Amino acid sequence: MIVAEQKPLPEIRRMISPYERVLILGCGTCMTVCDAGGEREVSFLHNALRVAQSKGGNEAHHFLESTLKRQCEPEFLEMLVDKVGEVDVILSLGCGIGVQAIAERFPDTPVLPGVNTSFMGISSEQGVWDERCAACGDCRLEDTAGICPVTRCTKGILNGPCAGTKNGKCEANKDMDCAWVLIYKRLERLGQLEKMRRYYPMRNFRAIPRPKRLVRTPVALGEDDG
Amino acid sequence: MYPSVSGNIQKYVVHRIGMPSRDRSFVPPCQATCPLHMDIREYVDLVAQGRIMEALQVIRGGNPFPSICAYICTHPCEESCRRSQVDKPIAIRALKRFALEFGGDRMIQVEARTAHSEKVAIVGSGPAGMACAYYLRNFGYPVTIFEAHSELGGMLRVGIPRYRLPRDVLDVEIQRLTRMGVEIRTNTRVVSLDLLFDMGYKAVFVTIGAHQSLRMGIEGEDSPGVIDGATFLREVNLGLKPSLGDNVAVVGGGNVALDAARTVLRLGARKVTILYRRSQAEMPADPAEVEQALEEGVHIQFLVMPTRIKRQDGKLNMTCIRMELGEPDASGRRRPVPVEGSEFNEEFDTLISAIGQAPQTPGDFRVRIGRGSTIQVDPATLSTNRRGVFAGGDAVTGPATVVEALAAGRLAASRIDDYLQHRYPSLDKGGRETLVGDLLPETVEMIRKIGRIEAPLLPAEARIKEFEPIELVYDWEAAVNEARRCLRCGMGAEILFQDKCATCLTCLRVCPYHVPYLDTMGTIQIPADQCQACGVCIAECPAKAIVLRKPYDRRHVTEELDHVLKSASESKVSPLIIGFCCQYGLFGTGTLANLWRVAKAGIWIVPVLCIAKVEADHLLRAFEIGAEGVFVAGCGEQCARENTVAWVHNRVQKARKVLSEIGLEPNRLQTYVPSATNAYPAEWLDGFVEQIGGLYLASVIMKEVKVDSR
Numbered sequence: 054m055i056v057a058e059q060k061p062l063p064e065i066r067r068m069i070s071p072y073e074r075v076l077i078l079g080c081g082t083c084m085t086v087c088d089a090g091g092e093r094e095v096s097f098l099h100n101a102l103r104v105a106q107s108k109g110g111n112e113a114h115h116f117l118e119s120t121l122k123r124q125c126e127p128e129f130l131e132m133l134v135d136k137v138g139e140v141d142v143i144l145s146l147g148c149g150i151g152v153q154a155i156a157e158r159f160p161d162t163p164v165l166p167g168v169n170t171s172f173m174g175i176s177s178e179q180g181v182w183d184e185r186c187a188a189c190g191d192c193r194l195e196d197t198a199g200i201c202p203v204t205r206c207t208k209g210i211l212n213g214p215c216a217g218t219k220n221g222k223c224e225a226n227k228d229m230d231c232a233w234v235l236i237y238k239r240l241e242r243l244g245q246l247e248k249m250r251r252y253y254p255m256r257n258f259r260a261i262p263r264p265k266r267l268v269r270t271p272v273a274l275g276e277d278d279g
Numbered sequence: 280m281y282p283s284v285s286g287n288i289q290k291y292v293v294h295r296i297g298m299p300s301r302d303r304s305f306v307p308p309c310q311a312t313c314p315l316h317m318d319i320r321e322y323v324d325l326v327a328q329g330r331i332m333e334a335l336q337v338i339r340g341g342n343p344f345p346s347i348c349a350y351i352c353t354h355p356c357e358e359s360c361r362r363s364q365v366d367k368p369i370a371i372r373a374l375k376r377f378a379l380e381f382g383g384d385r386m387i388q389v390e391a392r393t394a395h396s397e398k399v400a401i402v403g404s405g406p407a408g409m410a411c412a413y414y415l416r417n418f419g420y421p422v423t424i425f426e427a428h429s430e431l432g433g434m435l436r437v438g439i440p441r442y443r444l445p446r447d448v449l450d451v452e453i454q455r456l457t458r459m460g461v462e463i464r465t466n467t468r469v470v471s472l473d474l475l476f477d478m479g480y481k482a483v484f485v486t487i488g489a490h491q492s493l494r495m496g497i498e499g500e501d502s503p504g505v506i507d508g509a510t511f512l513r514e515v516n517l518g519l520k521p522s523l524g525d526n527v528a529v530v531g532g533g534n535v536a537l538d539a540a541r542t543v544l545r546l547g548a549r550k551v552t553i554l555y556r557r558s559q560a561e562m563p564a565d566p567a568e569v570e571q572a573l574e575e576g577v578h579i580q581f582l583v584m585p586t587r588i589k590r591q592d593g594k595l596n597m598t599c600i601r602m603e604l605g606e607p608d609a610s611g612r613r614r615p616v617p618v619e620g621s622e623f624n625e626e627f628d629t630l631i632s633a634i635g636q637a638p639q640t641p642g643d644f645r646v647r648i649g650r651g652s653t654i655q656v657d658p659a660t661l662s663t664n665r666r667g668v669f670a671g672g673d674a675v676t677g678p679a680t681v682v683e684a685l686a687a688g689r690l691a692a693s694r695i696d697d698y699l700q701h702r703y704p705s706l707d708k709g710g711r712e713t714l715v716g717d718l719l720p721e722t723v724e725m726i727r728k729i730g731r732i733e734a735p736l737l738p739a740e741a742r743i744k745e746f747e748p749i750e751l752v753y754d755w756e757a758a759v760n761e762a763r764r765c766l767r768c769g770m771g772a773e774i775l776f777q778d779k780c781a782t783c784l785t786c787l788r789v790c791p792y793h794v795p796y797l798d799t800m801g802t803i804q805i806p807a808d809q810c811q812a813c814g815v816c817i818a819e820c821p822a823k824a825i826v827l828r829k830p831y832d833r834r835h836v837t838e839e840l841d842h843v844l845k846s847a848s849e850s851k852v853s854p855l856i857i858g859f860c861c862q863y864g865l866f867g868t869g870t871l872a873n874l875w876r877v878a879k880a881g882i883w884i885v886p887v888l889c890i891a892k893v894e895a896d897h898l899l900r901a902f903e904i905g906a907e908g909v910f911v912a913g914c915g916e917q918c919a920r921e922n923t924v925a926w927v928h929n930r931v932q933k934a935r936k937v938l939s940e941i942g943l944e945p946n947r948l949q950t951y952v953p954s955a956t957n958a959y960p961a962e963w964l965d966g967f968v969e970q971i972g973g974l975y976l977a978s979v980i981m982k983e984v985k986v987d988s989r
């Protein structure tokens with residue numbers, strides 16, 4: 054899941070200051086799950102902005118609230134057509150993908166990011182999220198016992214651990230597990246320690262072309278029914 | 280490129296804006312079991328909030344003579360109360376009594392006006408007849424009650440002793456009936472229904488009760504000194520003082536036997552012994568009453584049956600035989616079997632036989648009689664084999680209970696109305712579903728155990744001196760605390776908008792009772808039979824997909840806030856302070872009520888049904904509508920849950936962050952929970968008001984300085 058954090062209120066207030074009518078737009082999928090931009094947060098932000106306005110701010114905004122199931126699908130955005138006509142700006146609480154989808158669909162309306170999209174990760178306990186995947190496009194989890202060194206090793210090295218590992222923790226942050234120790238332990242548990250002995254050639258991430266695009270090759274009907 | 284889905288917009292948008300106003304709660308087991316289907320959960324909850332007048336209204340709405348039930352109802356509701364799966368059932372009857380007495384039931388007037396010309400005759404003035412008269416008058420029919428005795432009330436008057444049902448209580452209810460315009464003919468035994476039709480009555484309701492005592496069928500039963508229970512109680516209740524002697528035996532194990540024995544004690548007999556042929560476990564009498572009788576000094580001999588009575592020298596010489604329990608009989612109780620050769624003799628002055636009663640219907644009524652001499656009716660319409668003749672109460676069921684008789688009376692009134700208006704009987708289909716399913720052991724484990732608070736009784740020695748009512752009424756605090764024990768079954772949370780649910784699992788993780796679960800399809804389920812309606816998941820759900828099942832609960836906080844906004848803007852007192860205060864318990868019992876009383880002008884209280892239901896949004900909204908300071912006050916240790924305050928703290932923290940981000944002092948928002956170490960609420964509030972006053976003054980000065988320097 055994509056994890057994000059709502060931007061600080063002062064930053065949001067600064068961003069919307071030129072606009073009068075603001076649509077606060079939530080997203081019902083990842084942003085809801087990570088507490089950054091679901092319907093509850095939309096409503097909370099709305100209230101916070103109104104309090105700010107009523108307590109001495111000079112702004113005079115008019116707010117509208119809405120939450121789509123997903124901002125990153127054109128069909129869902131279609132539902133906004135009428136509302137967008139009524140506002141000067143869209144403050145999206147969707148991830149960066151949502152913000153761009155809106156920008157594409159509504160070329161004449163400015164869109165502002167209400168959250169900082171942070172990473173792809175899991176929720177390790179109620180209210181805590183940890184990064185797990187960097188979407189590198191070349192997954193090696195088979196060799197690393199299902200633990201990603203690219204995201205979980207501070208240095209992202211493919212042939213770890215480095216010399217900085219100490220008592221299973223990383224030299225960069227003593228509270229953080231060394232990803233390579235985790236990998237080692239799990240390989241040992243799975244009886245696959247030989248994978249540690251292999252050498253993985255370096256990858257040049259810069260050479261991976263961006264933006265990526267994925268096109269599923271259409272299968273002709275009936276072809277794979279045997 | 281993409282097909283248009285604009286057609287779906289409407290539905291999606293409507294979902295978001297509109298909350299259904301329908302009550303989606305389940306009928307709790309207490310209500311389902313009550314023959315009158317009283318809204319027990321509702322009035323118990325109102326008592327818990329200290330809203331006694333409203334509780335009284337709910338009670339009156341569901342019961343024509345609640346003050347009678349408040350004293351002597353057999354309370355089947357308590358038998359089915361789910362709280363007994365945690366510890367003990369809610370003391371529903373005692374709470375009803377409390378609401379009636381503290382809510383001022385005696386002052387309530389009932390009125391009716393005539394809207395129809397068809398007259399209805401009611402034969403018998405027991406609870407069934409009275410209830411039928413009450414509702415028929417409400418529908419606007421002219422009604423006459425015919426009663427054989429000199430006074431109204433049936434068994435309430437001539438059966439149940441005064442120490443359990445004070446007669447002034449009955450009299451008040453009867454006065455209401457008269458004031459509604461019910462015509463009353465006492466000392467009038469009806470012998471023929473034809474006569475009633477000849478007199479112009481268009482329908483007749485027969486509720487003649489079950490007053491004929493069953494005979495023991497033993498030798499010597501008709502000797503002087505032997506009397507049947509119903510007759511004995513009738514004589515005492517109508518003011519006679521039968522001479523009993525010093526040593527009295529009562530045969531039987533039901534309520535009549537018990538009432539007779541306890542009445543004998545109050546008439547001054549030295550010793551009274553109940554002889555019952557089975558054991559205590561099989562006694563049909565209410566166990567609490569058996570307990571009370573034992574306390575008062577009634578002796579009970581179990582597994583004993585009289586077989587012969589002989590009158591000798593002014594005394595009754597009685598032969599009894601001991602019994603043992605054999606196989607269960609049709610009633611499910613174990614059948615008593617005589618133990619051979621175990622006969623023994625005992626001497627008594629008087630013997631009261633109370634082994635049951637049956638109806639005795641005058642032959643000229645020409646209604647079909649069935650098993651146990653009861654009148655046969657169609658259970659759905661209460662109609663007999665004769666056109667226009669309906670029957671109900673003990674006469675139909677055999678000896679039963681007051682609340683069943685009341686329910687029969689109410690049903691009869693509707694069916695008679697249908698009959699007279701030539702309508703097809705409008706049988707109710709029962710709108711809402713009944714809650715089924717027991718609490719899971721895991722849920723029970725997480726529910727705080729709080730013992731049942733019994734209504735106080737007079738001490739046994741004082742009780743037997745006279746016929747004073749023996750049960751006292753709760754005081755305010757006891758009632759509120761007892762009412763708070765209710766689990767509010769069936770009105771919990773539900774995922775109303777499945778399409779909004781992101782399956783984030785928040786509810787599953789935050790529920791203090793571990794109620795929500797993931798089904799095999801990966802969908803979150805909140806089982807209604809486990810949910811405790813605490814509201815934690817509702818405030819925490821990031822998709823706002825969960826709501827409480829009752830519409831009032833859903834709107835409550837927002838509506839109260841709007842209300843404050845209106846009143847506060849009219850009063851224009853500054854600085855405005857808004858407090859979200861738990862409305863349960865303390866609110867009614869005093870501590871928080873003090874907040875109200877000492878509340879200085881400018882403080883507005885938003886009553887909430889547990890502070891767990893206060894969302895971070897609500898806190899901000901209070902500031903937005905102009906509050907300079909906001910506080911949340913919970914009831915503390917009395918809360919049904921231990922971690923309520925932790926949740927509230929989180930939300931307060933979240934709102935405080937916003938305050939500081941916009942340049943307001945975060946301590947304008949505070950939580951107060953009474954505890955041994957905390958300041959007394961009034962004191963605390965004084966401190967808070969002072970603080971806010973200071974901040975307010977400072978901000979006003981700042982503003983002026985700003986204006987000046989421009």
Ligand SMILES: Cc1cc2nc3c(=O)[nH]c(=O)nc-3n(C[C@H](O)[C@H](O)[C@H](O)COP(=O)(O)OP(=O)(O)OC[C@H]3O[C@@H](n4cnc5c(N)ncnc54)[C@H](O)[C@@H]3O)c2cc1C
Nearest residue numbers: 403405406407427433434438469487488672673679680681
């Ligand atoms: C001692 C005792 C204690 C009880 N305790 C409880 C208790 O604690 N809780 C509880 O719920 N229930 C109790 N009951 C049961 C309860 O009283 C009855 O179930 C209830 O009163 C039945 O109501 P009813 O209207 O059907 O008949 P009744 O109350 O019996 O009334 C019938 C009326 O019809 C009159 N009548 C009969 N024939 C005629 C006629 N031909 N013409 C005119 N009038 C006639 C009678 O005089 C009587 O007044 C008790 C019963 C007894 C006897």
Ligand code: SF4
Nearest residue numbers: 309360361765766768
């Ligand atoms: S706990 Fe309350 S709602 Fe549930 S059965 Fe008992 S009285 Fe009724």
Ligand code: SF4
Nearest residue numbers: 790810811813814816
């Ligand atoms: S309302 Fe309370 S008890 Fe019910 S599911 Fe939600 S958190 Fe659990």
